[in-house]
Amino acid sequence: MANTLSAKKRLRQNQKRRLRNRHYKTRLKTYIKKFNKLVSEENNLENIQDKFRETQQVIDKTMSKGIIHKNKAAREKSKLAKKLSAVLNEQK
DSSP: OOOSHHHHHHHHHHHHHHHHHHHHHHHHHHHHHHHHHHHHHOOOHHHHHHHHHHHHHHHHHHHHTTSSOHHHHHHHHHHHHHHHHHHHHHHO
């Protein structure tokens, strides 16, 4: 347990940040799962492209807040773009 006032304050700050970070990470994972589910189940290209844009925005927002590293954000967006490209090529 923390003894000094500054250590107690640091514990409070860490807890707030942990909850905030968990919120953003959970949101990010949910959007990615929804996109993957849409790609595997639906044939409507407009819905898939809209969900792709939304998911990219969530990834960028999470990265800009420092929750995930920029390389992880780029890697995730690349994976999603690859899946979208596969769906587009399949439709042709």
